[in-house]
Amino acid sequence: MPPLLKLDGVSRDFDVSRPWLNRVLEGEPRRLLRAVDRVSFDVAKGETLALVGESGCGKSTVARLIAGLYTPSEGRVEFHGKRLQMIFQDPYASLNPRWRVRKIIAEPMLFIEQKKPVSEFLVQVGLSPDDAERYPHEFSGGQRQRISIARALAGEPELLICDEPTSALDVSVQAQILNLMAALQERLGLTYLFISHNLAVVSLVADRVGVMYLGRIVELAPAAELFARPRHPYTRMLLDAVPDLAMSGKARTPVAGEVPNPLAPPPGCAFHPRCPHANERCRVETPKFLNNVACHAVEEGRI
Amino acid sequence: MILEVKDLTVQFPTRRGTLTAVDSINFSIGPGEVLGVVGESGAGKSITGMAVIGLLEPPGRIAGGEVRLEGERIDNLPHDQLRKIRGRKIGVIFQDPLTSLNPLYTIGQQIEETILTHLPLSRAQAHERALALLREVGIPAPEARFSAYPHQFSGGMRQRVVIALALAAEPRLLIADEPTTALDVSIQAQIIALLKRLAGERGAAVMLITHDMGVIAETAQRVAVMYAGRIAEIGPVRDVIHAPKHPYTVGLMGSIPKLGIRQDRLMQIEGAMPRLNAIPPGCAFNPRCPKRFARCLVERPGLLPAGSSRAACWLHATTP
Numbered sequence: 001m002p003p004l005l006k007l008d009g010v011s012r013d014f015d016v017s018r019p020w021l022n023r024v025l026e027g028e029p030r031r032l033l034r035a036v037d038r039v040s041f042d043v044a045k046g047e048t049l050a051l052v053g054e055s056g057c058g059k060s061t062v063a064r065l066i067a068g069l070y071t072p073s074e075g076r077v078e079f080h081g082k083r084l085q086m087i088f089q090d091p092y093a094s095l096n097p098r099w100r101v102r103k104i105i106a107e108p109m110l111f112i113e114q115k116k117p118v119s120e121f122l123v124q125v126g127l128s129p130d131d132a133e134r135y136p137h138e139f140s141g142g143q144r145q146r147i148s149i150a151r152a153l154a155g156e157p158e159l160l161i162c163d164e165p166t167s168a169l170d171v172s173v174q175a176q177i178l179n180l181m182a183a184l185q186e187r188l189g190l191t192y193l194f195i196s197h198n199l200a201v202v203s204l205v206a207d208r209v210g211v212m213y214l215g216r217i218v219e220l221a222p223a224a225e226l227f228a229r230p231r232h233p234y235t236r237m238l239l240d241a242v243p244d245l246a247m248s249g250k251a252r253t254p255v256a257g258e259v260p261n262p263l264a265p266p267p268g269c270a271f272h273p274r275c276p277h278a279n280e281r282c283r284v285e286t287p288k289f290l291n292n293v294a295c296h297a298v299e300e301g302r303i
Numbered sequence: 304m305i306l307e308v309k310d311l312t313v314q315f316p317t318r319r320g321t322l323t324a325v326d327s328i329n330f331s332i333g334p335g336e337v338l339g340v341v342g343e344s345g346a347g348k349s350i351t352g353m354a355v356i357g358l359l360e361p362p363g364r365i366a367g368g369e370v371r372l373e374g375e376r377i378d379n380l381p382h383d384q385l386r387k388i389r390g391r392k393i394g395v396i397f398q399d400p401l402t403s404l405n406p407l408y409t410i411g412q413q414i415e416e417t418i419l420t421h422l423p424l425s426r427a428q429a430h431e432r433a434l435a436l437l438r439e440v441g442i443p444a445p446e447a448r449f450s451a452y453p454h455q456f457s458g459g460m461r462q463r464v465v466i467a468l469a470l471a472a473e474p475r476l477l478i479a480d481e482p483t484t485a486l487d488v489s490i491q492a493q494i495i496a497l498l499k500r501l502a503g504e505r506g507a508a509v510m511l512i513t514h515d516m517g518v519i520a521e522t523a524q525r526v527a528v529m530y531a532g533r534i535a536e537i538g539p540v541r542d543v544i545h546a547p548k549h550p551y552t553v554g555l556m557g558s559i560p561k562l563g564i565r566q567d568r569l570m571q572i573e574g575a576m577p578r579l580n581a582i583p584p585g586c587a588f589n590p591r592c593p594k595r596f597a598r599c600l601v602e603r604p605g606l607l608p609a610g611s612s613r614a615a616c617w618l619h620a621t622t623p
Contacts, residue, residue, distance in 0.1 A: 054487035054488065054489065055487055140575055141344075142575065143575075170343035170344055170514060171343070171514070171516070171555065171558050171559050172343060172554065172555060172558045172571075172572045173343075173575070174558070174560075175557075175558030175559075175560075175569040175570065175571050175572075176571055178560070178569060179568050179569055179571055182567070182568065197487065197488065198560075199488070199562060200559070200560040200561055200562045201560050203560065203562050203563070204560040204566065204569070224565075227562065227563060237489060238488060238489065239562070240492075241488040241489045241491065241492040242488060242517065242562055243491075243492075243495075243515070243517025243518055243520060243521050244517070244520060244521060245516060245517050245520050245544065245559065245561055246561070258457055258459055258460075258489075258490060259487070
């Protein structure tokens with residue numbers, strides 16, 4: 001059985017050149033920003049794959065490539081299902097304020113022959129059937145995210161792409177939404193692509209985790225393995241940077257440096273300027289993705 | 304004590320009646336101490352911070368109680384006097400560093416100006432001091448970055464500049480409102496370490512307002528948990544995190560996903576925090592509380608001793 005979703009060497013460039021006249025007058029070349037660089041992974045039916053990384057690492061661009069909101073500059077995206085839906089971070093911006101909830105939820109059903117009543121989806125996400133007649137502004141952030149989920153479910157998708165679905169919510173509301181998503185996955189056999197910068201959330205929901213840095217996947221592993229034995233130095237750094245709620249007193253090692261400018265990525269391994277294990281090879285040669293990790297030091301057995 | 308807040312109440316008069324956003328809260332912060340203030344959106348934590356520094360947006364106003372800075376009342380001072388104190392003795396760090404920086408001036412000018420306004424130094428001395436501050440907050444090559452504009456810095460570097468600016472006049476009290484929320488985790492760790500070190504070295508009192516319990520765990524000595532404009536629980540960080548006494552804190556801690564702990568479902572508090580115009584009588588948390596009893600519905604609990612913390616919960620009353 002083929003995987004539900006397969007990405008094969010997918011890249012996406014954005015043209016960030018200055019306007020045409022400036023280029024002509026000042027003799028500047030076109031400038032391309034590579035937001036996603038040869039990303040490959042697949043997602044099996046019923047599993048949750050999470051993509052983590054800091055802002056600007058390309059994780060949301062991957063989501064949009066899969067949803068077809070962008071076309072890949074290179075590589076291919078294969079989706080072996082009928083329908084997919086997306087849930088966005090900001091529940092305030094992703095619902096039409098002029099539509100009643102009934103209309104919002106009914107919209108994805110346009111292409112479905114045997115339509116189910118809207119109230120069924122509202123009940124599934126823990127809202128009341130009466131809420132169908134209300135407008136989005138009458139709901140709190142958590143309830144709006146429930147409406148987004150109900151809308152996504154109404155499209156009867158096999159794959160749900162969730163782009164930071166709980167980042168805008170308070171922790172107690174986040175817990176409600178994460179529990180709801182887990183229950184729905186169990187009940188409906190959904191497949192999730194879960195995008196988040198929050199490692200603790202990812203460790204809770206994901207079966208497998210891909211770590212992204214500057215457009216590339218640097219490590220991909222089953223969640224339990226990745227959190228117990230991170231291999232890539234960047235993954236280790238991210239895990240070290242998570243605030244320690246257990247208060248074990250372990251000193252957090254703040255990492256030096258920041259994510260480099262994606263317009264001028266460092267040569268070799270993009271992480272080498274911040275990496276404690278970088279050597280000459282890392283500065284010149286881009287590491288290949290071998291055995292689920294892209295790192296010379298790991299490949300050579302140095303770490 | 305550097306900061307003492309007594310029975311502070313903040314109200315917003317509206318056409319449909321008066322809303323009480325902060326309801327008679329009490330706390331104090333000593334020198335070198337970091338007090339964390341946590342709570343969910345709308346709990347009143349930022350409004351408390353703004354009330355302390357006298358920057359409430361009208362129509363919001365302090366309706367009762369007092370705020371003392373190094374023993375002197377500052378909540379009833381005239382505007383211009385309070386402004387001087389704010390510049391000299393209180394440093395403020397907001398979530399978005401761009402709101403605290405003027406885009407038209409170089410960061411060097413802004414820090415130098417702040418120093419000159421509040422400290423009796425010559426321009427040359429102020430310049431030196433500004434450079435030293437930038438170096439201290441970890442700006443690489445401060446001489447070169449001195450004449451750069453805010454937009455030329457990354458988010459993490461801007462927040463460092465804001466911290467340098469907040470510390471420029473050697474304040475006694477530092478109010479940091481979600482200082483790391485807009486930053487990536489790796490940068491967050493750097494900023495927290497910096498804030499902690501600088502406050503400790505200078506013996507300033509820090510009020511750290513955040514929704515992120517992880518940041519509090521790493522930085523604060525004591526923490527106040529706010530709910531619906533009131534303090535639900537206050538105590539040493541370790542106790543509040545590991546042995547919460549108020550049912551709300553218990554639920555809040557349980558709903559935070561934790562690294563390295565395998566769990567299928569998170570603990571969940573049903574419902575949502577009440578709106579300010581619909582705070583129930585008795586304990587504000589009672590409609591969501593799994594342990595409520597008759598008294599909770601009618602009588603509002605004050606902060607009662609509970610272990611080494613204090614919790615506003617009738618479960619801890621000695622006489623039922």
